[in-house]
Amino acid sequence: MNFDINQIIRTNIKNLKPYSSARDEFKGEASVYLDANENAFGSPHPQAFHRYPDPMQYAVKMRLSEIKGVPARNIFLGNGSDEAIDVLFRSFCEPGIDNVIIVPPTYGMYEVSANINNIALKKVPLTAAYQLNLEGIAEAIDKNTKLIFICSPNNPTGNSINREDIETILTNFSGIVIIDEAYINYSRQKTFIQELTEYANLVILQTLSKAWGLAGLRVGMAFASEEIIEVFNRVKPPYNINEASQTLALEALQNTEQVNEWIKQTLIERDNLVVNVKKFDFVLDIYPSDANFILVKTTDANSIYKFLVEKGIIVRNRTNVELCEGCLRITVGTPTENEILINTLKSFKG
Numbered sequence: 322m323n324f325d326i327n328q329i330i331r332t333n334i335k336n337l338k339p340y341s342s343a344r345d346e347f348k349g350e351a352s353v354y355l356d357a358n359e360n361a362f363g364s365p366h367p368q369a370f371h372r373y374p375d376p377m378q379y380a381v382k383m384r385l386s387e388i389k390g391v392p393a394r395n396i397f398l399g400n401g402s403d404e405a406i407d408v409l410f411r412s413f414c415e416p417g418i419d420n421v422i423i424v425p426p427t428y429g430m431y432e433v434s435a436n437i438n439n440i441a442l443k444k445v446p447l448t449a450a451y452q453l454n455l456e457g458i459a460e461a462i463d464k465n466t467k468l469i470f471i472c473s474p475n476n477p478t479g480n481s482i483n484r485e486d487i488e489t490i491l492t493n494f495s496g497i498v499i500i501d502e503a504y505i506n507y508s509r510q511k512t513f514i515q516e517l518t519e520y521a522n523l524v525i526l527q528t529l530s531k532a533w534g535l536a537g538l539r540v541g542m543a544f545a546s547e548e549i550i551e552v553f554n555r556v557k558p559p560y561n562i563n564e565a566s567q568t569l570a571l572e573a574l575q576n577t578e579q580v581n582e583w584i585k586q587t588l589i590e591r592d593n594l595v596v597n598v599k600k601f602d603f604v605l606d607i608y609p610s611d612a613n614f615i616l617v618k619t620t621d622a623n624s625i626y627k628f629l630v631e632k633g634i635i636v637r638n639r640t641n642v643e644l645c646e647g648c649l650r651i652t653v654g655t656p657t658e659n660e661i662l663i664n665t666l667k668s669f670k671g
């Protein structure tokens with residue numbers, strides 16, 4: 322692999338003079354701040370929100386660096402990992418010219434973000450076993466292919482993608498390979514973070530929205546080489562993570578024990594859910610999951626979905642998604658929620 326960031330960065334981004342905020346220009350401590358046109362008197366909220374937040378989220382990154390074992394300079398924070406996905410397109414893909422590869426069924430935002438940015442999409446479906454079609458991917462790559470998105474564990478199928486297959490792509494593709502590890506905390510597979518030093522073209526996405534239980538704060542992470550992170554930082558809005566999210570995320574990131582406990586409970590509940598859901602005669606298959614949800618193949622996903630909605634239970638109907646015909650995606654809930662689901666399904670007449 323001969324990865325050269327200068328070959329793939331968009332020309333306008335390469336030449337961009339990024340916005341320089343007041344907080345970028347003065348980084349030290351001062352007693353009087355009259356540089357950013359804030360309301361110097363304070364904010365109507367008891368917490369002081371009248372100052373702009375740290376544009377580079379240094380404190381949060383330092384804590385993440387401890388947890389993840391990766392230097393802060395290799396971390397980018399986005400307003401959810403959805404922002405990191407968008408920043409990837411805006412940094413590397415020339416609208417109307419470049420293309421990216423996705424491997425459906427997979428997370429829907431890659432396609433939406435491509436469409437928003439007017440970037441052509443090449444779809445190379447997963448195999449029947451929900452693994453990569455390496456030959457198909459190799460054939461789909463052309464000189465304008467900039468990004469390949471791989472989600473592992475994959476949403477909505479729940480399985481992890483074979484590590485050696487991902488490594489094959491990392492080795493042979495001269496664009497950027499994104500591994501979306503939103504569900505990695507639930508997986509038997511280990512993260513690719515340790516491989517960052519080996520692959521210059523690797524971007525790993527993770528999020529505080531899943532195992533960390535902070536979906537409402539909108540904090541996502543990208544891990545990559547310093548030169549890729551530097552590009553992201555130039556392209557992102559200056560204050561993309563607000564002060565409340567930074568403060569609360571930093572507080573929450575002290576509580577790893579609680580999160581590890583929830584992960585354990587979720588895995589136990591996932592196993593229970595599989596055992597109980599399997600018993601229904603309208604269930605044809607449950608796919609192995611490395612995530613906090615299961616994909617269930619049924620005889621009639623639309624009717625079951627509608628029935629559950631009427632009972633106030635919402636699952637995700639994936640029956641119209643390629644390779645997911647008849648499938649419902651069910652998030653693992655609390656023991657009580659899972660019990661309500663199972664008891665309700667008992668009264669479904671197929």
Ligand SMILES: Cc1ncc(COP(=O)(O)O)c(C=O)c1O
Binds near residue numbers: 428472503527540
């Ligand atoms: C695979 C995957 N990536 C990313 C996201 C979005 O994460 P965030 O909340 O950090 O934007 C999701 C959310 O469902 C997801 O399933």
